[in-house]
Amino acid sequence: MRNLQLIIKREYLSRIRNKTFVVMTFLSPVIMVAMVMLIAYLTSLNNDEEKIVGVHDVSNIVYDQLQEQENTVYLNLSYLDLRTAIDSVDKKEYYGLLYIPSGETDAELSSHVEFFAKEAPSNFFLSDLEQKISGVLSNRKLENTGVNLATIENSKAQVNIKIENFSGQTTSKMASYVKMFFGGAAGYLLMMFIIIYGNMVMRSVIEEKTNRIVEIIISSVKPIQLMLGKIVGTSLAGITQFFIWIIFGSILLFSVTAIFGIESTSIQGQAAATAINQDEMQLFINDVLQLPLGTITVAFLIYFIGGYFLYSSIYAAIGAAVDSETDTQQFMFPVILPLMLGIYVGFFSVIENPHGIVATIFSYIPLTSPIVMLMRIPFGVAWWEVLISLSILFATVFLVIWMAAKIYRVGILMYGKKASYKELFKWLKY
Incomplete structure (x- = not known):
């Protein structure tokens, strides 16, 4: 356990002290805020064009x-x-x-x-x-x-259907869009974090293998401890970076909008264009407040941990099986495919019918459940469905970590030979 803690600490400190990591941690929010401001400014110019x-x-x-x-x-x-x-x-x-x-x-x-x-x-x-x-x-x-137009105009009746659930809560017509936005954003962010930090783990393994540092390290620790230490250490560095992005980005966005006031023109223009009255706006705010924001946040963290460990183990195994990043291309497509499939199922199936058979099945499949289930939760999902999904996910995580550790143990000392899927299957038997 002590060795695992040392590896986690080493990986974490090496990440956060890296110049590229530090620069991108503080530069990324600046770029994102600049893009938001630029889009708002260009939108206001486009709307004002006569x-x-x-x-x-x-x-x-x-x-x-x-x-x-x-x-x-x-x-x-x-x-x-x-x-x-x-x-x-x-x-x-x-x-x-x-x-x-x-x-x-x-x-x-x-x-x-x-x-x-x-x-x-x-x-x-x-x-x-x-x-x-x-x-x-x-x-x-x-x-x-010979029809009197005034009579027709006076006979027209406008119908405004109010939406209310069985418990008596009134919602707006934009409720589904609000749920779609929160669910889609959570699923997409999760996919991006898994890809970004999973690649970090893979590059770290390849770097140590290329520099032959790993030969010295595994003389003192078990390969599975080294692999888990890399995964956990990189995840902690990623979480640190994520929280810095949120805090620094929020402060920067608030400061820029307060100083330049760019948001005022775009928001006023959109309000005038959509002509949302006070009642509709209040219902919209109620829709946001009625969302299970606490459940979404907790589910995001749990599914991030599960999805990250699942895919990072695969990334670590791939890094151990190859000698350079170029050789990883043959293994990357099967890893990226389930993530992309989860996004497409989420946007084209969950949003249309969040409780349909397709959305339900893919929210149980461990390779897609972190994304699809996150998109379903804003629409209301029974607790037992989430429990089943998490149980399958973490059971699969332990299985994949065990398989990845066996590949990692053999591949980390294998040089000069391009691994194939057949070769990886043999390593599982060792």
């Missing part, structure tokens, strides 16, 4: 109904012929020209509407324009048949 659209309305029935929206101005160019109007818009670099021809029927007119532009306009802009023109033509058709 669109000038020329309108060539031969039928003279649409232009008057085109209300100028925020950042969109419509100019009537119907007095020009079409070719001159197109050249004028192109020369003045307007957003585009809307051409509405004349037609004997509304159906004929609507099928010949065109939009001329140097580059293809955004789908949102075109969709909004199509709805406006469609509304104008529909109203015109109703008026021609």
